[in-house]
Amino acid sequence: MIQVENLVKYYGTFAALQGIDFQVPSGQVLGFLGPNGAGKSTTMKILTGYLIPSSGTVTIDGIDVLEDPIRVRKKVxxxxxxxxxxHDMRVDDYLGFIADVRGMSSGGxxxxxxxxxxxxxxxxxxxxxxxxxLSKGFRQRVGLAQAMIHDPEILILDEPTSGLDPNQIVEIRELIRSLGADRTVLLSTHYLxxxxxxxxxxxxxAHGRIVADGTLEELTGSLPPGELKVTVKGPREDVEKQFAELFPGGEVRFRPAEHDGEVSLRIESKPENDENVLEAVFDLAKGNGWKLLELHRENATLEQVFRRLTMDPVEQPLVMGGSGV
Amino acid sequence: MSDTLVILKREFRSYFLSPIAYVVGALFLGIGGWLFFEGLFFDTGQAAEAKMESYFGLLPLFFMVLVPALSMRLWAEERKLGTLELLMTFPVKTMHLILGKFCGALCFVAVLLALTLFYPVTLASLGNLDWGPVLGGYLATLLLAASYLALGMFISSLTQDQIIALLVTVSVLLLLILMRQVGMLIGPWWAEVFAIASPREHFSSIARGVIDLRDMLYYGAFCGFFLYLNSLVLEAKKQVG
Structure with missing residues (x-):
C-alpha cells in the first residue's frame, strides 16, 4: 500500500511536482504516463527515498519514507x-552483491x-x-533481477522497457505482468x-500534476466520443453534394480517400443519435446505389486522452481515484 | 554480513577490475622500489645503513599523486554511471556506504603496502634492521594514505568527472603538504601554526617510530572531518537530485 499526500518538489525555483496525491492498494499494477519532465521520475525517486520532497508525505505500508527510510527500502x-x-562486474557477482546488500545471509x-x-x-x-x-535486453533483465531479488512487496520500475526492441519489450512486459499478479507495481513508460x-x-x-487517474475504460470513456467514420464507393461530386444536403448543419467533413473511387468522410454526432444517423447514411447510400464500405464510430484511444491532457498547460482532472481508492 | 562490510568488499574487489588501480600499483612498486634501492645502495654520501627512513620520507609526496588516482573514482564513477541512485536506495545508512567505500580503498592501499614488506625483509637479511621504526613507518604510511583517501573521496563526491576529482585532490594535497611554506609567507610563527594542519608534519615523527597520541588524533580527526563532509554532500544531493 503506497500513500502519497500533497507531494511538492522544487528544483531551485522550478516546481517539478505541484501537489500530487494518490494511493496504490496492495496488488495493483499502476502505470505512470506523462511527457518527459512531467514529474514521473521525481515522484519515483521520492517514493524510494532517493530524493527528499519539498513538502508532502509518502507512507509505504504505514511507514513514513522520511522517518524510517531503511525500513521502507527493505520493502521496495x-x-x-x-x-x-x-558494468565491470559479472552477473553472478553483481546479483551476489545485491543479495548481500539486501541483508541476505550467505547460504540457503x-x-x-x-x-x-x-x-x-x-x-x-x-x-x-x-x-x-550483455545486450540491452539482458541488461534490463539484470536490472529487474536486482529490483526483485528480495521478493519485495512493492516494485517501482522507471521506464523498464525503454530502449528495447519490440521482442524484448514483449518479454519484459510479460515478466512485469506475471510479477504484478501478487504484488504492488508502479511503473512509468512512454509506450501507451x-x-x-x-x-x-x-x-x-503533466507539469507536476495528476491530470487523469483511472482504468483504461474510465480514461477513454471520459473523452467526448469520436466521430462516425464513413467510406463510400461512388462518384465523388455526387456523394459530397448529397451528404452536405443530408447534414445541413455542417457536421460532415470530407477526408482524402485511401483508394481511388472512394469517398471518406467524418460525421459529428452524439452517440444517442447514432441509430438515426446510421440509418440515414445507409439509406442514402442504398438509394443512390453507392457501396457502403465502412460505417462505424471511432472510439477515443488512450493516445488521444494522453495528447489532449498533456498538450494543454492546465487541465482539470478528468477521473479522480475512480478505481484506486 | 554487516552492510558496511558488503560495500567494503565490493569496493575492494572493483580495484582489481580497474586498469587505473594496476597502473597505480605498478608505479608504486616500480618507482617506489627504485627509490628504495637507490637510496640504499647508490647513496655514496653516507655510510650505507640498514634503515628505511629516506624511503618513508618520500612517501608524502609520492602519495600526493598516487592516492588521488585511487580515490577519484569512488563517488564520481557512481554518479556518472547512475549507480549512486541504487546505492542510496539500498537499505544501508549513508554513513555505512561512506565507511565501506573508504575502508575498501584503504584495504587496496594496504595490499600495495604489504607487497613492499619485501624491502625490509631484504634489509634484515643484509644487515641489522631495527624493526621499530620500520613498523612505525608502515603505520604512518597507512595513516597518511587514509587521510589522503578521505580528502580525495570527499572531493570525488562533488563531481561526476574523475579527472576533475583527481586534479582538485592533487592541488589541495599539494597545498596541505606545503602548509609550512605557505605560513612562512606571513611569518615564522605562522609557519608553525599552519604546519599543524599539514598531514606531512605529523608523518615524520611516526615514521621515525615515535608514536605520539597527538599525531594519531590528528589523522583520526582529519579522516573523520572529511568523511563527515562527504556525508553532508550525499545528504544534500537528496535535496537537489
Missing part, C-alpha cells in the same frame, strides 16, 4: 531510470533468492558473463500500449 524494489549497473536463503530471480528473469545463459558484454497491456490502473501526470 527499485529499477531507476536508465537501469544503472556496475541467498542462494534460493538468486536462483529464483535468475529463473524468473531468464538469466541462466548469461550467468557468468560480464555485464558490459504498455500500460494498456500490463496495468490495472493508469495515471497521467
Amino acid at each position: 524494489g527499485y529499477l531507476p531510470e536508465n537501469n544503472p549497473l556496475y 536463503s541467498k542462494t534460493s533468492a538468486i536462483d529464483r530471480v535468475v529463473d524468473v528473469c531468464g538469466l541462466k545463459r548469461v550467468w557468468r558473463k560480464g555485464i558490459k558484454e 500500449q504498455e500500460v494498456e497491456a500490463t496495468c490495472d490502473r493508469i495515471m497521467i501526470i
Whole structure:
C-alpha cells in the first residue's frame, strides 16, 4: 500500500511536482504516463527515498519514507531510470552483491533468492558473463533481477522497457505482468500500449500534476466520443453534394480517400443519435446505389486522452481515484 | 554480513577490475622500489645503513599523486554511471556506504603496502634492521594514505568527472603538504601554526617510530572531518537530485 499526500518538489525555483496525491492498494499494477519532465521520475525517486520532497508525505505500508527510510527500502524494489549497473562486474557477482546488500545471509536463503530471480528473469545463459558484454535486453533483465531479488512487496520500475526492441519489450512486459499478479507495481513508460497491456490502473501526470487517474475504460470513456467514420464507393461530386444536403448543419467533413473511387468522410454526432444517423447514411447510400464500405464510430484511444491532457498547460482532472481508492 | 562490510568488499574487489588501480600499483612498486634501492645502495654520501627512513620520507609526496588516482573514482564513477541512485536506495545508512567505500580503498592501499614488506625483509637479511621504526613507518604510511583517501573521496563526491576529482585532490594535497611554506609567507610563527594542519608534519615523527597520541588524533580527526563532509554532500544531493 503506497500513500502519497500533497507531494511538492522544487528544483531551485522550478516546481517539478505541484501537489500530487494518490494511493496504490496492495496488488495493483499502476502505470505512470506523462511527457518527459512531467514529474514521473521525481515522484519515483521520492517514493524510494532517493530524493527528499519539498513538502508532502509518502507512507509505504504505514511507514513514513522520511522517518524510517531503511525500513521502507527493505520493502521496495527499485529499477531507476536508465537501469544503472556496475558494468565491470559479472552477473553472478553483481546479483551476489545485491543479495548481500539486501541483508541476505550467505547460504540457503541467498542462494534460493538468486536462483529464483535468475529463473524468473531468464538469466541462466548469461550467468557468468560480464555485464558490459550483455545486450540491452539482458541488461534490463539484470536490472529487474536486482529490483526483485528480495521478493519485495512493492516494485517501482522507471521506464523498464525503454530502449528495447519490440521482442524484448514483449518479454519484459510479460515478466512485469506475471510479477504484478501478487504484488504492488508502479511503473512509468512512454509506450501507451504498455500500460494498456500490463496495468490495472493508469495515471497521467503533466507539469507536476495528476491530470487523469483511472482504468483504461474510465480514461477513454471520459473523452467526448469520436466521430462516425464513413467510406463510400461512388462518384465523388455526387456523394459530397448529397451528404452536405443530408447534414445541413455542417457536421460532415470530407477526408482524402485511401483508394481511388472512394469517398471518406467524418460525421459529428452524439452517440444517442447514432441509430438515426446510421440509418440515414445507409439509406442514402442504398438509394443512390453507392457501396457502403465502412460505417462505424471511432472510439477515443488512450493516445488521444494522453495528447489532449498533456498538450494543454492546465487541465482539470478528468477521473479522480475512480478505481484506486 | 554487516552492510558496511558488503560495500567494503565490493569496493575492494572493483580495484582489481580497474586498469587505473594496476597502473597505480605498478608505479608504486616500480618507482617506489627504485627509490628504495637507490637510496640504499647508490647513496655514496653516507655510510650505507640498514634503515628505511629516506624511503618513508618520500612517501608524502609520492602519495600526493598516487592516492588521488585511487580515490577519484569512488563517488564520481557512481554518479556518472547512475549507480549512486541504487546505492542510496539500498537499505544501508549513508554513513555505512561512506565507511565501506573508504575502508575498501584503504584495504587496496594496504595490499600495495604489504607487497613492499619485501624491502625490509631484504634489509634484515643484509644487515641489522631495527624493526621499530620500520613498523612505525608502515603505520604512518597507512595513516597518511587514509587521510589522503578521505580528502580525495570527499572531493570525488562533488563531481561526476574523475579527472576533475583527481586534479582538485592533487592541488589541495599539494597545498596541505606545503602548509609550512605557505605560513612562512606571513611569518615564522605562522609557519608553525599552519604546519599543524599539514598531514606531512605529523608523518615524520611516526615514521621515525615515535608514536605520539597527538599525531594519531590528528589523522583520526582529519579522516573523520572529511568523511563527515562527504556525508553532508550525499545528504544534500537528496535535496537537489
